[in-house]
Amino acid sequence: MSADSTLAGWAARLGSGEISCRELAADCLARIEQGAHLNAFVSVDSQRVLDVAAERDAIPRAERGPLHGLPIAIKDIFCQAHTRTTAGSRMLEQWRAPYSAHVIERLEAAGAVLLGKTNMDEFAMGSSGENSHFGATRNPWDDSRVPGGSSSGSAAAVAAGMVPAALGTDTGGSIRQPAAFCGLTGLKPTYGRVSRWGMIAFASSLDQAGPMAWTAEDLAMLLGVIAGCDTRDSTSVDAPVDDYSKALSAPVSGRRIGIPSALLGADVAEPVRVAVDEARQTFERLGASIHEVALPTALAGVPAYYVLAPAEASTNLARFDGVRFGHRCSEPRNLTDLYLRSRAEGFGSEVKRRILTGTYVLSVGYYEAYYLQAQRVRRLIRDEFLAAFGQVDVILAPTTPGPAFALGEKVDDPVAMYQQDVFTIPANLAGIPALSMPAGMTGGLPLGVQLLGPHFGEATLLNLAHAFQQATDHHLERPSGVRE
Amino acid sequence: MSNWETVIGLEVHVQLATASKLFSGAPNRFGAEANRQASAVDLGLPGVLPVLNEAVVHMALRFGLAVEAQISPLTQFARKNYFYPDLPKGYQISQLDHPIIGPGRLEIVVGDQAKTIGITRAHLEEDAGKSIHDQLPGLTAVDLNRAGTPLLEIVSEPDMRSAAEAVAYLRELHAIVRDLGISDGNMNEGSMRCDANVSIRPRGERTLGTRTEIKNLNSFRFLEKAIEFEVERQIEVLEGGGRIHQETRLYDAQRNETRSMRSKEEAEDYRYFPDPDLLPVAITPKMIAEVARSMPELPRARRQRFCEQYGLSEYDARQVAADRATAAYFETCVAIAEDPKLTANWVMGELASILNRDELGIEASPVPAAALGTLIARIRDATISSKIAKTVFDIMVAEGGEPDAIIEARGLRQMSDSGELERLVDEVIAANPAQVEQFRAGKTKLLGFFVGQVMKATGGKANPQQLNDLLRGRLDGGG
Numbered sequence: 001m002s003a004d005s006t007l008a009g010w011a012a013r014l015g016s017g018e019i020s021c022r023e024l025a026a027d028c029l030a031r032i033e034q035g036a037h038l039n040a041f042v043s044v045d046s047q048r049v050l051d052v053a054a055e056r057d058a059i060p061r062a063e064r065g066p067l068h069g070l071p072i073a074i075k076d077i078f079c080q081a082h083t084r085t086t087a088g089s090r091m092l093e094q095w096r097a098p099y100s101a102h103v104i105e106r107l108e109a110a111g112a113v114l115l116g117k118t119n120m121d122e123f124a125m126g127s128s129g130e131n132s133h134f135g136a137t138r139n140p141w142d143d144s145r146v147p148g149g150s151s152s153g154s155a156a157a158v159a160a161g162m163v164p165a166a167l168g169t170d171t172g173g174s175i176r177q178p179a180a181f182c183g184l185t186g187l188k189p190t191y192g193r194v195s196r197w198g199m200i201a202f203a204s205s206l207d208q209a210g211p212m213a214w215t216a217e218d219l220a221m222l223l224g225v226i227a228g229c230d231t232r233d234s235t236s237v238d239a240p241v242d243d244y245s246k247a248l249s250a251p252v253s254g255r256r257i258g259i260p261s262a263l264l265g266a267d268v269a270e271p272v273r274v275a276v277d278e279a280r281q282t283f284e285r286l287g288a289s290i291h292e293v294a295l296p297t298a299l300a301g302v303p304a305y306y307v308l309a310p311a312e313a314s315t316n317l318a319r320f321d322g323v324r325f326g327h328r329c330s331e332p333r334n335l336t337d338l339y340l341r342s343r344a345e346g347f348g349s350e351v352k353r354r355i356l357t358g359t360y361v362l363s364v365g366y367y368e369a370y371y372l373q374a375q376r377v378r379r380l381i382r383d384e385f386l387a388a389f390g391q392v393d394v395i396l397a398p399t400t401p402g403p404a405f406a407l408g409e410k411v412d413d414p415v416a417m418y419q420q421d422v423f424t425i426p427a428n429l430a431g432i433p434a435l436s437m438p439a440g441m442t443g444g445l446p447l448g449v450q451l452l453g454p455h456f457g458e459a460t461l462l463n464l465a466h467a468f469q470q471a472t473d474h475h476l477e478r479p480s481g482v483r484e
Numbered sequence: 485m486s487n488w489e490t491v492i493g494l495e496v497h498v499q500l501a502t503a504s505k506l507f508s509g510a511p512n513r514f515g516a517e518a519n520r521q522a523s524a525v526d527l528g529l530p531g532v533l534p535v536l537n538e539a540v541v542h543m544a545l546r547f548g549l550a551v552e553a554q555i556s557p558l559t560q561f562a563r564k565n566y567f568y569p570d571l572p573k574g575y576q577i578s579q580l581d582h583p584i585i586g587p588g589r590l591e592i593v594v595g596d597q598a599k600t601i602g603i604t605r606a607h608l609e610e611d612a613g614k615s616i617h618d619q620l621p622g623l624t625a626v627d628l629n630r631a632g633t634p635l636l637e638i639v640s641e642p643d644m645r646s647a648a649e650a651v652a653y654l655r656e657l658h659a660i661v662r663d664l665g666i667s668d669g670n671m672n673e674g675s676m677r678c679d680a681n682v683s684i685r686p687r688g689e690r691t692l693g694t695r696t697e698i699k700n701l702n703s704f705r706f707l708e709k710a711i712e713f714e715v716e717r718q719i720e721v722l723e724g725g726g727r728i729h730q731e732t733r734l735y736d737a738q739r740n741e742t743r744s745m746r747s748k749e750e751a752e753d754y755r756y757f758p759d760p761d762l763l764p765v766a767i768t769p770k771m772i773a774e775v776a777r778s779m780p781e782l783p784r785a786r787r788q789r790f791c792e793q794y795g796l797s798e799y800d801a802r803q804v805a806a807d808r809a810t811a812a813y814f815e816t817c818v819a820i821a822e823d824p825k826l827t828a829n830w831v832m833g834e835l836a837s838i839l840n841r842d843e844l845g846i847e848a849s850p851v852p853a854a855a856l857g858t859l860i861a862r863i864r865d866a867t868i869s870s871k872i873a874k875t876v877f878d879i880m881v882a883e884g885g886e887p888d889a890i891i892e893a894r895g896l897r898q899m900s901d902s903g904e905l906e907r908l909v910d911e912v913i914a915a916n917p918a919q920v921e922q923f924r925a926g927k928t929k930l931l932g933f934f935v936g937q938v939m940k941a942t943g944g945k946a947n948p949q950q951l952n953d954l955l956r957g958r959l960d961g962g963g
Contacts, residue, residue, distance in 0.1 A: 079531045092530065099524055101531060198531040205760035233533050234762050312760055315565050318574020319528040323626070326530075335624075339567055362565070362755035371757060 005478070007070055007164040007218035014069045021069030025053035025113050028071045031162045032116070038138045038147075040156040042076045043084050044116035053113045065111030067225055072107060073157045073166035076117035077124055078209070079198040080104050087200045088120040088132040088150075091326045091346035101198025102233070103167060103209050103226045110225045115163050118153030122348045123317065124174055124202040126150045127420040130411055131350045138407070139181060140479040141445055145404040148178030154212050155182040161482040165213035165222055169199060171206045172305050173399075173424025176436035179212050180399035180448025183438045183477050185465060186212040187219045188424075190455050191431035192237035195230030201316040203309035204235075206428040215475055216437065216465035220244035223458060239456050247459035248466040253287025255464065258392035260295040263423060269402035271442035276398050279439050279449045279468065283396070286467055293388040293395060297380045301425040304381070306418055307361050307374035308429075313351075314358025320346060353414065382430040389454040394464055398423045399436040399448035427452050435461040438474035446477060488684045488722075490715050491692055492650045493642035495679040496657055497635050498667045499611065500543045506610045506634035507534030507577060507762075514673050522613075522628040528572030533761050536561075540634045541765060543666040544584045544608055545775040547636060550660050550782050551603050553588025555772060560764045561608070565755045569626050570613035578637075580756045583607035584767070590640075590660075591784055592652040593802055601653050602641030609635050630674075636666070642681065642692065647711035651704050654678060659783050659807040671702050678707055682714045684722070693718075694728040698735050698742055710735035714742050786811055794824035803832045809846045813853045820857030823864045830860055834874065838881055851880050859887040866947055872896050899945045902954075905938075908946075909954050912937045923959050931955060 013019050029046050056069045079085050079097035081104075086092045100108075107114065121131040129137040129152025137152035139145040140160040147156040151168030155178035158166050168175040170188035179186030187210045194209045201207060211222035224245060229238040259280060264273065280290055322328035322342025329341035347355070361370035388395060400420060410417045427434035432455055439449040453461045469475045505512050508525035525532045541559075548555045560582040563575040585606035592599055613628035638657065644650045658676060661667040669676050683695035698714060701707045713735075718728055733742040758764075781789070783805060790801035790811075804814040810831070818827040835856065839846060859876055862868050868876065868891060876890050891897055899905055912934055913920055923930045934955050939946055 079529075085530070087530070095530070097531070098529070099531075197533055200530040201761075203760075232535060234535050235760075311757065315563050315575050315755070315757075318565060318567065319530070319572060321567060321569075321574060323569050324527060324572065335569065359755065362757055364753045364755075367755075367757070 005161055005164060005482070006214045007221055008215070010070055010164050011068075011221070020053075021056040021113060022050060022053040024069060025049050025071055025115070028115055028163055031160065032157070035140070035156075035160045035162055038140060038143065038156050038160055039119055039135050040137055040153040040160065040162060041073070041116045042086055042088070042119050042134050042153065045083070049113060049115055056111055056113060059111070065109060066221065067107060068111035070112050070165070071115045071163045072112045072222075073115045073118050073154055073163040074104065075120050075151050075154045075166070075168050077120060077169055077200045078104055078167065079200070080114065080117070083117065085117065085200070086133070087124070088122040088134060089346065089348065089351070090133040091320045093133065093327065095326055097198075099198065102195035102230045104198065106226050106228075107167070112225075115157075118151070118157055118166060120153055121150035121174075122351050123200065123313070124150040124169055124171055124207075125313070125350050125354055127173070127177055127417055128405070128407075128410065129153070129156075129178070130407065131348055133348060136407055139404050140482065141183065141404065144406055145445070146181065146407055148181035148400075148404060150174040151178050151186075151212065155179060155184060155186075158182070158184055158212055158214070159479060159482070161478075165211060165218055167209060167222075167226075168212050169202075169207055169209050170424075170428065171202050171208075171309060172428050173421045175210045175212055176399050176424050176434060176448070176450060177420060179436045180438075180446065181404035183446030183475075183479070184212050184214060185216055185219055185435065185437045185469075185475060186210065187223060187435045187458065187461070188427060188433060189223065189227065189458055190237070190433045191428075192235050193239075193433070193456065193458065194226050195228075195233040195236045197230055197232040201312075203312040204316060205312060206305075206309060208428075215469055216435070216462045217245070217248055217469075219435070220248055220462045220466075223462070227458075237456075242459040244459055244462050247463050250463045251287070252283070252464060252467040255283075255288040255394070255460075256291055256392040257283050257288045257464075258291050258293035258388055258395040260293050260298065260388075260395055260397055262295055263298055263397050265299075267401055267419070268398055269442075271440065272398045272400070272402060272447055275440035275447045276396060276449050280396060282468055282471055283464070286471060288464075291392050293392055295381070295384050295388060295395075295426070297377060297384055298426040299422065300377050301381055301429055302418055302422050304374040304377035305421070305425045305429060306357070307370045308378065310354040310358030311361050311371055312358065314355045314362065317347075317351070317355055322346070350414075378429045381426055385426070385430040385432055385452070386454075389457075393453070393460055394457070395452040397450045397452060399450040400424075403442050403445035403447055423450060431455060433458045433461055435465050437465045437468060438477060439472075440474060441477060446474075486719070487687055488715075488719050489687045489689070490645055490647075490711075491642045491683045491685065491695075492644035492647075492711060493681040494640045494644070494650060494653060495681070496638045496640075496654065497677045498638065498657075498661050498669070499675040500540055500634040500636055501665070501667050502537055502539045502543065502634055504537055505632035506537055506540055506608065508632050510632065512633055514670075514675075516629055518625070518627040519629060522631055526572065526628055526632040528574075534577060534759075536762060536765065537634065540608060541584065541767070541771075542775060543634075543664070544606065544636055545767070545772060546664045546666055546779065547606060547638070547661065548585040548588065549772070549776055549779055550664055551585075551588035551590050551606075553603060553606070554586035555767055556582050556584065556586055557767055558582055558764050559584040559767060561759045561762045562756045563759045564609075566752055568612065568615075569624060570615045570628065570631070572613065572628060572631055576610055576612065577759055577762070578609035578756075579607035582764070584765075590653065590656055592649065592656050594646070594648050594652045596799065599643075599649065601643045601649075604639040604641055606636055606638040609637060611635050642683075647708045647715070650680060650711055651708050654704060654707060655806075656783065663780055663782055663808045665780070671704075674702060677702050680707060680711055680714075682711055682718070683728070684715060684718045694730050696728065696730065696742075697732045699732055699745065701735055706735055706737055709737070709740055710742055713740060717742065780808070783807070790814075794818065794828075796824055796828055800825070800828040800832070804828050813846050813849065816853035817857040817860070820854055821860035821864065823860060826860055826863065827857070830856060834877055850884070851877070855880060855887060862887060862891065866898060867891065868896055868898050869944070869946075869948055872898070872944060896945065898947050899942050902950065905942070905946055905950065905954060908938050908941050909934075909951070909958055912941065913958055920959065931959070934959070
């Protein structure tokens with residue numbers, strides 16, 4: 001039964017009474033236990049999960065929310081009241097958030113059962129899940145490989161069948177790349193579509209929360225709950241929230257799909273190129289038209305991103321100084337010693353690398369050459385996307401240059417690691433929504449392709465992805481040993 | 485006069501009197517228990533975000549209109565990065581490019597000279613918390629109640645040429661922010677603080693000398709003293725063949741001196757960049773027009789009105805229109821007294837000296853405006869003389885009470901019965917024949933002697949003009 005392990009499938013069975021919220025939660029907890037070697041979770045409070053699930057069971061049918069009883073895992077970058085929130089860092093190893101993120105409030109109000117906090121690259125900085133203080137997460141398809149990052153634990157948890165859906169964040173591809181590596185569908189919404197309140201900041205102008213699940217249908221359910229304006233986030237946009245589930249079944253015929261040939265000139269593995277081409281053919285069969293689009297500056301996205309994101313990160317992470325919360329070195333001799341040792345001990349090496357880079361590019365004498373120049377590149381990329389969306393409804397592109405790579409393969413080569421993000425970064429720089437969906441397999445590993453849309457075009461992306469999933473079986477592939 | 489010319493520019497931080505903080509909903513109040521007025525946002529907890537308090541924008545615009553400033557259509561916040569324990573986020577949200585208030589100007593008066601001081605800009609920023617070094621032995625305590633308090637930093641052009649001008653400028657700013665209702669201006673609570681940039685140059689020289697910045701001056705007197713000390717120090721250094729180093733200095737009020745704090749070489753790189761958590765704020769003509777409609781009368785306009793409406797001199801108008809409370813007192817007073825010049829003299833003279841003596845604001849005056857107005861009316865209608873009025877005033881200060889009641893109860897009413905006065909004049913003339921002789925021989929200065937004698941006999945209650953006329957008539961007339 002193909003719908004079994006999806007969010008929609010579980011919703012149906014909870015609705016029919018075939019299974020209770022508590023039974024489902026207990027089943028998820030058992031699978032988390034079985035998959036412990038994947039290191040997908042940082043914190044799971046089993047008793048509390050079961051208590052919450054039992055409370056959900058007691059809610060009268062008429063008062064149940066749209067996510068009633070559905071188990072959802074949360075990337076450990078979202079503050080959850082009275083729950084340890086680590087951002088994958090030693091700096092916050094013992095920190096319990098005193099308040100909840102906007103998305104957590106929304107999910108809880110919708111009746112979801114939050115299963116636990118998932119592992120991640122420290123402060124969302126990484127593309128492999130290896131930069132976590134709590135150890136690397138492994139890919140359920142092949143545990144010698146990375147699950148992608150930085151939402152590594154969220155992707156692994158869904159792919160391993162521990163939960164039907166999870167929340168991630170995407171600053172340069174951190175939802176889409178692990179979704180691609182783990183055979184999932186993942187959506188980075190438009191910047192401003194989902195409130196950042198309570199989400200620990202990496203790069204404020206790029207960070208967006210979004211859902212990860214098996215299907216576009218499941219993403220639509222989740223996005224409908226977490227999207228919307230929040231006055232606590234000044235960059236949250238007061239645009240109407242579409243009925244994403246309803247939009248799924250709109251006709252695809254007549255849709256215009258853009259192919260950015262410039263992007264495909266990048267270093268892409270042949271199976272990825274084939275997957276993109278097959279997806280194009282599928283959309284053609286569904287009645288869409290295909291058009292060339294020019295995104296000449298998109299390839300400059302990686303260097304621009306690795307100036308801007310570290311610049312913002314270097315100041316966002318200044319608050320971790322050992323004074324008020326988080327890691328504090330033992331017996332500081334004076335203020336400088338407190339700062340130096342607390343930060344030296346609390347942050348991992350990739351975080352330090354980015355703080356140093358960011359501090360450098362904001363310094364007097366370098367600001368113009370790096371920060372401002374990168375902002376110009378960003379504006380060009382955005383303008384090019386806006387121009388392209390004058391001609392097409394969505395753009396089809398690879399999500400990653402290749403399938404999941406081996407653990408340890410790129411840890412000593414940061415530039416090769418950063419190149420992993422070449423196809424995902426442009427959407428963050430432009431602030432547009434982008435969705436990755438399974439589009440094929442190579443050597444037993446899933447491959448993803450990406451759909452990029454104009455600002456607030458999530459409904460269109462979900463519509464096209466759903467149509468694609470109705471026409472193909474890629475999203476039904478499961479790692480061995482994981483229920484369908 | 486010194487061969488050196490002093491050049492001063494001021495940076496004034498004004499805490500805005502909003503109900504809540506600049507970027508959080510925490511209350512903005514002075515004096516609460518430590519760390520009880522800091523929200524998650526003020527503490528800079530992971531995941532929190534700033535949201536601009538719109539009341540602050542409104543207040544900044546009021547100030548901008550008051551100093552006739554250019555107001556930029558788009559204003560932007562920036563992060564100023566530095567580490568300090570009382571700076572929770574490791575950066576201060578401030579403004580660098582596109583400050584909310586652009587170039588403006590402010591008129592000051594020193595002595596009889598009016599002068600316009602240029603205002604370079606005024607920008608919004610959040611205040612830091614407070615580090616307390618003397619409470620826990622060997623430790624520093626941090627109180628974050630003040631963190632996030634909205635500040636308007638007002639930067640002047642280097643247009644002031646003396647400590648007195650700097651003080652006049654700060655006083656004028658003080659009066660304006662209070663009149664606008666945007667700050668209580670309470671300097672000893674830190675609601676208004678000032679940094680002074682001071683340099684000197686040979687008189688006639690056009691280029692500016694190297695400046696030093698004196699930080700955190702929190703009273704008019706300290707500003708004056710610190711500048712005076714610093715100017716003397718710089719003169720001494722330059723005349724001794726040395727050179728001035730660009731540096732930050734602290735004023736030590738106890739020793740009355742400035743001390744080096746850090747040099748320019750040690751100055752930090754604050755790595756300013758636009759704060760990605762806050763979108764640029766559009767300032768529309770509609771917003772400005774709305775603020776303009778709600779503007780109160782400002783000191784300069786009030787001075788002009790006082791000159792025109794009350795026929796006061798520039799000097800008098802400046803004194804009584806300086807701040808809103810004094811102006812309100814004057815206007816209540818003059819409505820009853822019906823003599824603006826005399827009222828101005830009393831408010832600036834007798835009343836001011838009593839207030840100064842008792843260190844009272846005019847709002848707390850022991851003599852209400854209406855009572856002083858009545859007192860002055862009694863001078864004008866010749867019920868009492870000015871001299872007697874001072875006696876009555878002293879009683880009002882010491883014991884309170886209405887002037888009319890005091891005049892009646894103590895029998896201070898001026899002698900208006902000319903028969904009685906004539907009788908006393910005749911008696912005095914009769915009793916002093918030698919002096920009458922001398923007066924008539926041309927020693928007219930002796931008139932004062934006769935006036936004094938009669939006044940003494942009346943207990944000071946004679947109408948001086950009437951007495952003068954009578955005496956002159958009698959003495960000149962030879963009868």
